[in-house]
Amino acid sequence: xxxxxxxxxxxxxxxxxxxxxxxxxxxxxxxxxxxxxxxxxxxxxxxxxxxxxxxxxxxxxxxxxxxxxxxxxxxxxxxxxxxxxxxxxxxxxxxxxxxxxxxxxxxxxxxxxxxxxxxxxxxxxxxxxxxxxxxxxxxxxxxxxxxxxxxxxxxxxxxxxxxxxxxxxxxxxxxxxxxxxxxxxxxxxxxxxxxxxxxxx
Amino acid sequence: xxxxxxxxxxxxxxxxxxxxxxxxxxxxxxxxxxxxxxxxxxxxxxxxxxxxxxxxxxxxxxxxxxxxxxxxxxxxxxxxxxxxxxxxxxxxxxxxxxxxxxxxxxxxxxxxxxxxxxxxxxxxxxxxxxxxxxxxxxxxxxxxxxxxxxxxxxxxxxxxxxxxxxxxxxxxxxxxxxxxxxxxxxxxxxxxxxxxxxxxx
DNA sequence: CTATCAATGCGAGACGTATCGTCTTCCCAA
DNA sequence: TTGGGAAGACGATACGTCTCGCATTGATAG
Numbered sequence: 001x002x003x004x005x006x007x008x009x010x011x012x013x014x015x016x017x018x019x020x021x022x023x024x025x026x027x028x029x030x031x032x033x034x035x036x037x038x039x040x041x042x043x044x045x046x047x048x049x050x051x052x053x054x055x056x057x058x059x060x061x062x063x064x065x066x067x068x069x070x071x072x073x074x075x076x077x078x079x080x081x082x083x084x085x086x087x088x089x090x091x092x093x094x095x096x097x098x099x100x101x102x103x104x105x106x107x108x109x110x111x112x113x114x115x116x117x118x119x120x121x122x123x124x125x126x127x128x129x130x131x132x133x134x135x136x137x138x139x140x141x142x143x144x145x146x147x148x149x150x151x152x153x154x155x156x157x158x159x160x161x162x163x164x165x166x167x168x169x170x171x172x173x174x175x176x177x178x179x180x181x182x183x184x185x186x187x188x189x190x191x192x193x194x195x196x197x198x199x200x201x
Numbered sequence: 202x203x204x205x206x207x208x209x210x211x212x213x214x215x216x217x218x219x220x221x222x223x224x225x226x227x228x229x230x231x232x233x234x235x236x237x238x239x240x241x242x243x244x245x246x247x248x249x250x251x252x253x254x255x256x257x258x259x260x261x262x263x264x265x266x267x268x269x270x271x272x273x274x275x276x277x278x279x280x281x282x283x284x285x286x287x288x289x290x291x292x293x294x295x296x297x298x299x300x301x302x303x304x305x306x307x308x309x310x311x312x313x314x315x316x317x318x319x320x321x322x323x324x325x326x327x328x329x330x331x332x333x334x335x336x337x338x339x340x341x342x343x344x345x346x347x348x349x350x351x352x353x354x355x356x357x358x359x360x361x362x363x364x365x366x367x368x369x370x371x372x373x374x375x376x377x378x379x380x381x382x383x384x385x386x387x388x389x390x391x392x393x394x395x396x397x398x399x400x401x402x
Numbered sequence: 403c404t405a406t407c408a409a410t411g412c413g414a415g416a417c418g419t420a421t422c423g424t425c426t427t428c429c430c431a432a
Numbered sequence: 433t434t435g436g437g438a439a440g441a442c443g444a445t446a447c448g449t450c451t452c453g454c455a456t457t458g459a460t461a462g
Contacts, residue, residue, distance in 0.1 A: 046413040116317035119376050162398045168370030196397025197363045247438040
């Protein structure tokens, strides 16, 4: 009845090796070639060690992505969401960074795989959303709230909707590859979300 | 070298049985339980018959979805994209219908599976986009062009961007389940895309 | 304080099952 | 007579479980 393995005795070395192997393999061979046996072999680890700590290969990849995101945050001088007072400029800044991230091979493969897996498996999707996505969205929402308090947005603005109007089209174009993902697109998106597409005059 | 089987001798009976079985199975058991062997068994068909005509189970599902979309179009009195002159109303009408479609169990399972598979497999994704998505997007774009010509949108409006501003957030919320997909959401989205979120005064 | 020892995670890989994609066989219809 | 279809055998691969020693750790006994 080893239902609850003793986490204090867990080998951090193996844990890291598994996460690294998973990221490397998904980048090299794709998600469907990402097999538990391949991860174990690459990491120099017994299969049981993976099965003991993770319920599925998707869960492994999620943890690996969390580690990756954590690294990027600490290393990359991620100073939080900018708030210079110029809402449009701040949003463009962040959306451009997101575009770069989406175009970065290192992040693309695991992000695509997780999004796809989460779309099909609700439980995994919920975890993926809660742990990776929501924290990001919350930053957008906070910045928009600040703008709303500064009187730059209508008092009754639905912040959640606004966030998804920014992130949705970006993610859509990335995921479905309907067109290339560029800085120009990010800029135009911000302008149009702020100003709308209807003719003012 | 049976590279090119003779399509004229193809059994339409088997073809339909395979498509039906694929749709039924993906709805009942999910995409990863959707196996070629299961489809063949369910359809009362030899595996080779599937392998002869389709390169992958995703391709089968794509064809099945195309058939489904075709059915819905002919049966369901799909009168094309409405153009009453009231752009906001027309967009809300269609977006609400899309919400309903996304919430319909019959469409949801295959749509999710295909979107997920296409996100990972570029070739399949391109085919999925071209055959299923683009025709829809073209209708939106045509309606928006009509509005632009009617002077309701700025002359330099990027129609493609506008379409993705409408469809992107909807798809995003559906795929990632960040919040329930309702008619109210569709309405609010249309209003905000047309008017923008920035304070006018 | 040290020497044992039980407990437990780990590396390795054997095991039976499921599905893969190919193939062979016989059958049937054009 | 030709070629697709149904059925299923076939070797390969990955699954998830398991059983081995081995190594580390924390408690117990001298």
